[in-house]
Amino acid sequence: MSAKEAVVTELHKPARVHYRRRRVIIKGINDLFQADLIEMIPYAKQNGGNKYILAVIDCFSKYAWAEPVKSKSAEEVTQAMEKILSTSKRIPRNLQTDNGKEFYNASFKKLMKKYQINHYSTFSQIKSAIVERFNRTIKSMMYRLFSLNGNYNYTKHLRDLINTYNNTVHRTIGMKPSEVDSGNEAFLLKNIYSSVGERRDKQRFNVGDYVRISKQKTVFAKGYTPNWSTEIFKITSVRKTIPYTYLLEDVNKQPIQGAFYAEELQKTKYKD
Structure with a gap:
């Protein structure tokens, strides 16, 4: 498979929408x-x-x-x-x-x-x-x-x-x-609120990995359009939340707002 074909395969790889997310931790009334x-x-x-x-x-x-x-x-x-x-x-x-x-x-x-x-x-x-x-x-x-x-x-x-x-x-x-x-x-x-869950996931990415971000299309989006960003991002931090989440930066080293779940990311070999 050529590099171009591999990139196209990455872009059109199915993206998950339903997966385990962080729980809202609540400490009491009016918290x-x-x-x-x-x-x-x-x-x-x-x-x-x-x-x-x-x-x-x-x-x-x-x-x-x-x-x-x-x-x-x-x-x-x-x-x-x-x-x-x-x-x-x-x-x-x-x-x-x-x-x-x-x-x-x-x-x-x-x-x-x-x-x-x-x-x-x-x-x-x-x-x-x-x-x-x-x-x-x-x-x-x-x-x-x-x-x-x-x-x-x-x-x-x-x-x-x-x-x-x-x-x-x-x-x-x-x-x-x-x-x-x-x-x-x-x-x-x-x-009711004491259980915060046990870790069942594994750390799937490391600091320095290059990844694409899932577009998470709406139900009205065309199914044949790419599921993943053409832009490449770099993982800058791994948060030990349950499940793990990841912080990213773009090619200009500008941090991306928010943390991402593993299911929202796809590792790529083609960082250029």
Whole structure:
């Protein structure tokens, strides 16, 4: 096989999408909140022009909040987040979101500083999984409501829907989110959140290895397009997370944001 044929083979090698990822380590109530916007654009006219819902969840207790917003603007999202923080009187130590502009702007940064919240994002295509599961749950509840009422108005029912969710037993914790408090926090930490998993993977790459990055195409992407980057990257650090993750730099020695799983990388012999 010629070098050119070998490179083409690398580019079109199947890329895995489903694989084991790092667990979210949660230390207790108000340790980590996740936030996300639920898109409701088709129903804006029936809901006072609100195109989105800001969803926030305490990852430990699964207790959630939601506020409708008219746009993804920095001002709208920041005001909605402040309303949730001030009315709930619960301030997280950490807040995880995606890296969208609605969360990364001067207004939101000022809010995080005001409440001394450590705001961060992951750079994987896999977003904040806990809040996204909540999003699916609350949207399912809304669509049942739409069918029952024969219209698409949700804003006047949103508080009741969230209250129903918070007072329904959550499978992960075995109790209602509203029941989680300082009295049972230690029990949950010991019995639900204590296991961080055992190492079952092997270190597949070393510092100095040259790799391609998986494109992780969406389901609508053409199956015959290359699955891997034509650009080559170098591994600069191996993190002993469970599973292992890897830090990269490009050919100009500029670090690449985020850490990568082994399944997102393919070693190459052709670094030029």
